[in-house]
Amino acid sequence: MAHHKPHLPSKECPVCQRPFTWRRKWAKDWDNVRYCSERCRRQRTRAEADRP
Template sequence: MHKKKATSFSKKKGQLPTKICAQCGLPFEWRKRWERNWAEVRYCSDRCRRIHHLTHKR
């Protein structure tokens, strides 16, 4: 038998932490791939991250 991997959030999908995207302003939920660096996540997608960096070049 295969055991399921334990996640750091033992909550249901609707109860996961959320943040507001710094580019588009829409809310997004915690994802497993952001488990280690959730505190640094600012954008909901790679697209928003790229657009933000393109429009805010120095």
Template sequence: MRGVKKQNLPNKICLVCQKPFVWRKKWEKVWDEVKYCSDKCKMNK
């Protein structure tokens, strides 16, 4: 994802709060498995 502008990053919709969230460097290797935008939403599933 190096050299990609912020507006061109992939995004998903959180399964709990239904808000969009964008790709983060820490999710680089597990992006396909990410379902929640935050730990708070993950706990409230």
């Protein structure tokens, strides 16, 4: 029997513009999580430079 996750909070990554959902490892720091992955976090300067 498959375990279905309940509705989890989500945010949009400012770099790739994709939604990402809450993960257990972010539980204590969810308010400060901004990027969906380490790759997007490294590319953040590119995304910030593209903003008008």
